[in-house]
Amino acid sequence: MDREKRPGSIARFLKDLGGNLPLLLLTLPMAAYVFIFNYLPMGGIIIAFKNYRYDEGILGSKWIGLENFKFFFTSPDMWRITRNTLGYNALFIVLGLVIPVAFALLFFGIRSKTALKIHQTTMFFPHFLSWVVVAYMAYSFLNPQSGLLNVMLEKLGLVPVDWYIKAAPWAAIIPIAYVWKTVGMSTLMYYAALMGVDHEYFEAASLEGANKWQMTTKITLPFLYPLMIILTVLAIGHIFYADFGLFYQLPMNSSMLYATTDVIDTYVIRALRENGNIAMASAADFYKGIVGFALVLLTNAIVRKRSAENALF
């Protein structure tokens, strides 16, 4: 091949193309799909700077500069959805780290295979459910007339709560649902990482007189550090992206709960589908896309500096 480097650059390009054509064709369907469904919408973010009208289309609608953003950034919604998105995600990062690691360490100490399997499976099954089905489960507890929680409150002589109207309790309900649905999967990942631990470490440590707690914190836990770091960094990079199903399905779009359940994603959907407010929806959408992108790049850059092998790209 080296012999033929001589011809002009166009000819060389054509020759390269010819040689790579079969492989190029294999990537073509995916490349075309991504072009239509990912890259075209990327160009569509200009909607945020336009007064979008259905009859004029994306390119035909008039430019209005930052008008949409002026509305969005001066509305109280902007502060609320930013606070909720960041607040819940920050909490989820902590809960999603501490609880699964603790369970993985507990599981590691169990010697009965059957018991282990039972615990793992019961904690894992919520992973198979959609948030829609989880919303049914939440409803069975929270239904104001007949829900299990209110039945219990009444039995205890307490005042029942109208759960789908009162916003404050959702600050706890949302994290509980999140932990319930995700902890089994994360625990299993951490537990899988522990399979590589060599038992000779423990034998040596117990000869030295180390107790169980010391062995767990000094030997087992450090094995999890790399995975803990990767997963946490990934989560921090995505702190601007909410788990849409959780926030959309569980509160059943009750407007009384927005104070504690409305996140950027639910806000965009509502503006788009229910209010037909393309201006607000596109401004919030743009805001999320740009800040989210910046955060992903930033966290990756930091990780790359500290330990290159853990960087995502």
Next chain:
Amino acid sequence: MAVRSKRKIAVGEWVVHAYLAVVSLLFILPLWAVISISISDEVDITKYGFSLIPRNLDFTSYRYIFESPATILNAYKVTIIVSGAALVLYLLVSSMAAYALSRSNFKYGKAISFYLFFTMLFNGGLVPYYILMNQYLHLRNSYLALILPLIGNVWYIFIMRTNFRQIPDAIVESAKIDGAGELQIYYKIILPLSKPVLATVGLLQLLANWNAWFQAMLFIDKSELYPLQYLLQTILRNAQELSRGFENSMVSFTASQPLPTESMRMAMAVIATGPMLLIFPFFQKYFVKGLTVGSVKG
């Protein structure tokens, strides 16, 4: 370990077991609640509220649903068609791309990898996507609107690429000497050798497809195109949806004998989720593997 400490450790382990047993019970509780309500008598529900142990076992809800099963059967049909089609399309398109990207002699591999990977970092957001699907591609209320959004997962392409790279180059090279083209190598050598990773990715995708409701919410208004999850969503939000499909049924609902709304809702959820919940736990290990194999770098 010394004999002396054996009893102490055993006690410690029992404490752990007891604790985990309580946790496990708490985890099961929501599922238990839904099932229990679905087999509760509606009169009891109105009188006493939901209960974890039904006062009177009552299967009326299931009887009603199975007597006029058109709605749920149709949703099952839509879900099966959509999940299946999206799965086959996705595995085909993504493994083809992954194979090309795994070849070290592919000159444009790096550029295309980046082109695909970039979509995981940045996207245009929901509004342009929504307008594209509705106004420009006119996919509203079509099977394509349900299927196409499910085949865009780029992440697994990189996982497959890493796996394909572990297949020794010598195998590919010797096939080439025998005169096999890239398509033949992909189809006759790479795919059969990669069954484990294809199974893992396929299973993960299948679960995601089965549980999908978002695209239906965005692009479907016609009830005959509702997939299971979206049907469930509409029923939970609006009890009126339940009576749809019962207009022509043999059972008639009167003021004295109304539709058992609450237990029927829960019964719908059980019927829609049950089969999957029984099947998927057997494949638990694949789900862990899917998240831990391979890296996207390179």
